[in-house]
Every structure is written in structure tokens, then in C-alpha cells.
Amino acid sequence: MWQIVAVKQLNQDGMQGNQEFIVEVLMLSLLHHPNLVTLTGYCTAGDQRLLVYEYMPRGSLERHLFDADTGKEPLSWSTQMKIAVNAARGLEYLHCKANPPVIYRDLKSANILLDKDFHAKLSNFGLAKLGPVGDNTHVSTRVMGTYGYCAPEYAMSGKLTLKSDIYSFGVVLLELISGRKAMNYSRRQGEQNLVVWSRPYLKDQKKFCQMVDPRLQGCYPRRCLNYAIAIAGMCLHDEAHLRPLIGDIVVALEYLAAQSTEHMSGKARSEIVLPSSTSDRSGPMTPPSSKLEANARSEIILPSSKSDESGAMMPPSSKSEVNTRSEIILLSSKSDRSGPMTPPSSKSEISCKL
Numbered sequence: 001m002w003q004i005v006a007v008k009q010l011n012q013d014g015m016q017g018n019q020e021f022i023v024e025v026l027m028l029s030l031l032h033h034p035n036l037v038t039l040t041g042y043c044t045a046g047d048q049r050l051l052v053y054e055y056m057p058r059g060s061l062e063r064h065l066f067d068a069d070t071g072k073e074p075l076s077w078s079t080q081m082k083i084a085v086n087a088a089r090g091l092e093y094l095h096c097k098a099n100p101p102v103i104y105r106d107l108k109s110a111n112i113l114l115d116k117d118f119h120a121k122l123s124n125f126g127l128a129k130l131g132p133v134g135d136n137t138h139v140s141t142r143v144m145g146t147y148g149y150c151a152p153e154y155a156m157s158g159k160l161t162l163k164s165d166i167y168s169f170g171v172v173l174l175e176l177i178s179g180r181k182a183m184n185y186s187r188r189q190g191e192q193n194l195v196v197w198s199r200p201y202l203k204d205q206k207k208f209c210q211m212v213d214p215r216l217q218g219c220y221p222r223r224c225l226n227y228a229i230a231i232a233g234m235c236l237h238d239e240a241h242l243r244p245l246i247g248d249i250v251v252a253l254e255y256l257a258a259q260s261t262e263h264m265s266g267k268a269r270s271e272i273v274l275p276s277s278t279s280d281r282s283g284p285m286t287p288p289s290s291k292l293e294a295n296a297r298s299e300i301i302l303p304s305s306k307s308d309e310s311g312a313m314m315p316p317s318s319k320s321e322v323n324t325r326s327e328i329i330l331l332s333s334k335s336d337r338s339g340p341m342t343p344p345s346s347k348s349e350i351s352c353k354l
Contacts, residue, residue: 010049020126021049027125035090037123058114077220080176081257086120092246095162101131107168108149148182163240170235179213202233224260
């Protein structure tokens with residue numbers, strides 16, 4: 001039976017390309033997940049190097065966000081959240097299920113591919129590195145990746161950690177929300193770098209709506225937008241250790257995706273407590289018994305079903321109240337959970353040695 005596949009030909013310039021070919025074959029031979037692109041085969045003949053992948057008919061997320069085709073419909077808010085969840089799940093697999101963990105190192109919208117149903121998968125693993133093990137806190141390596149997506153501490157020192165990927169994920173989430181490229185030199189000074197442009201807006205929740213892609217024409221749930229931007233802001237924290245863990249991000253985005261669908265039906269009822277990322281996730285996540293308790297823990301409190309229609313968030317009273325914890329606690333007024341939520345399993349599913 002015939003099968004449509006995608007073929008990538010190696011750039012033959014220099015040894016770096018050949019090394020990336022070997023890394024990609026090894027990684028995708030060992031790593032298997034619904035949100036990672038499938039390597040169906042490869043070919044080496046003389047100086048030719050070919051990689052054969054499953055075909056992703058809708059191409060890259062980058063193309064859908066930034067294609068100049070003005071007649072094309074923009075991605076809906078619910079589709080954007082679906083893509084964000086899929087990408088986060090793929091990254092969670094690399095960070096939490098692979099043993100040793102894998103640092104993707106090249107997370108960007110061009111490397112997120114979409115199938116016919118807009119199911120997203122991570123691709124291009126030529127720059128992936130095995131993460132630190134034991135008492136090691138980072139791996140030192142030559143700085144690689146794409147400018148605009150690289151975490152500042154990695155770009156400056158070459159020290160690579162799992163939190164470097166979290167920063168890149170925050171940039172992709174901002175691209176989804178804003179419809180702006182991570183780097184766009186056609187824009188005026190001060191707006192070329194997406195993260196730099198976003199900083200003033202991230203500090204003032206009243207300006208959150210000014211960050212949204214105008215092509216959405218206001219067709220998004222305001223409260224879910226606030227939550228998504230809050231998550232992006234945490235991912236982009238200058239201090240790597242204060243960025244959230246990918247497992248927490250997955251839980252939060254899954255909840256937002258579900259709530260976005262309900263909101264579109266006029267049924268959204270939610271309250272989310274979004275803290276930051278210094279806890280060790282050693283125990284189950286439990287909701288605070290009251291808002292007072294949550295506030296006492298210096299968490300960011302997002303609105304409940306009793307808040308006004310604008311969905312305005314209650315900002316922390318100071319910067320010290322932000323990014324002091326790492327759990328993300330989800331509460332719903334209609335939740336049927338009878339017990340505490342447990343974080344995603346960190347048990348190894350595979351072992352890979354390179």
C-alpha cells in the first residue's frame with residue numbers, strides 16, 4: 001500500500017550536519033510519543049543523508065501563523081490552545097519520561113508540525129542533548145538554536161538545562177497569542193524582539209488584550225487569555241529556576257483548553273491558582289482550602305466563576321509574590337474530583353544512551 005511520507009535531505013556543508021543526522025536518527029529511534037513526529041526510515045549512500053518522516057499535511061505552525069496569504073483563516077483560539085497542549089505534552093515526554101531526560105534545544109514554531117486535524121508534533125531533533133543527571137545542574141555546550149527562542153542564560157554562558165526549553169516554549173506561546181514572530185526585523189526598533197516587546201504588557205494585566213492577534217477579532221474567552229498570558233510570562237522569567245516545570249504547564253494548558261471550549265458554549269466556570277516554579281513536585285497537588293490560604297502562599301490568584309465578565313485577575317501586591325512556588329493548582333466550580341490531583345508521572349518509560 002502506498003504511503004505519503006516527508007523526506008528531509010541533509011545539508012552537506014560541514015560535519016555539523018552529519019552529527020545532527022546521527023543525533024536525530026538515534027533520538028527518534030528511541031523516543032516514541034503521539035506528540036513527537038515519527039521517523040519511518042533513513043538512507044545513507046555516499047555523501048547523501050536522507051531522513052524519512054510521517055507526512056504532516058498542514059505543515060508547520062510557523063506557516064499558519066505568519067504566512068502572508070491574507071485570504072487564509074487564522075487559527076481559532078481553541079485550535080491555538082490545542083496546539084499549545086500538544087507541544088507541551090511532547091516536551092513533557094522528553095523532560096519527564098526519557099531517562100536520562102532530553103533537552104530539545106530547538107523548540108520553535110517552525111519545528112511544530114500539524115496533521116490534518118491540527119494535532120501538533122515536535123520535529124527536528126538534530127540539536128537535542130541528553131540532560132544533566134545525578135548532582136549535575138546543567139550541561140555545557142556550544143550555543144546552538146534559533147535567536148529569539150534561546151533562553152538568556154544559555155545564550156550567555158552555554159549552560160543548558162531543562163528550563164532552557166521552558167523559555168522557548170514561552171516564546172512559542174507568545175507567538176500563538178500575539179501572531180507576532182519571535183524576531184521580525186521589518187518592525188520598528190523595540191518591537192523586533194517579541195519578548196522585549198511583550199515585557200511592558202506582561203507587567204500590566206489591563207494591557208493583556210493589546211497583545212492578542214487582531215485577526216482573532218476578539219473571538220476568545222477573556223479569562224482564558226489572561227491565564228495563558230500568565231503562563232507565558234512565567235515561562236519567560238529571567239531566572240531559570242523560577243520557570244515552571246513542564247508537567248505543571250501541561251496540566252494548566254489542558255484545563256485551559258477544556259475551559260475555552262466550555263466558554264465558547266457559554267458554560268465556562270473556573271478558578272485557577274497559578275503559582276510559580278520552585279517546588280520539587282514531590283507530593284500530590286492539593287487545592288487551597290480557601291482564597292485566604294492561597295493568598296497567604298503568595299500565589300497568583302486567577303478569577304473564579306464569581307468574577308466579573310472581564311475576567312480581570314487579581315495581581316500580586318509585589319514581585320516577591322510572583323514565582324515563589326512551582327505547583328499549578330486547578331479548581332473548578334463543577335469539578336467532580338474527589339481527591340487531590342497528582343502530578344504527571346516522572347517514572348522512566350525508556351532508557352537511551354548516546
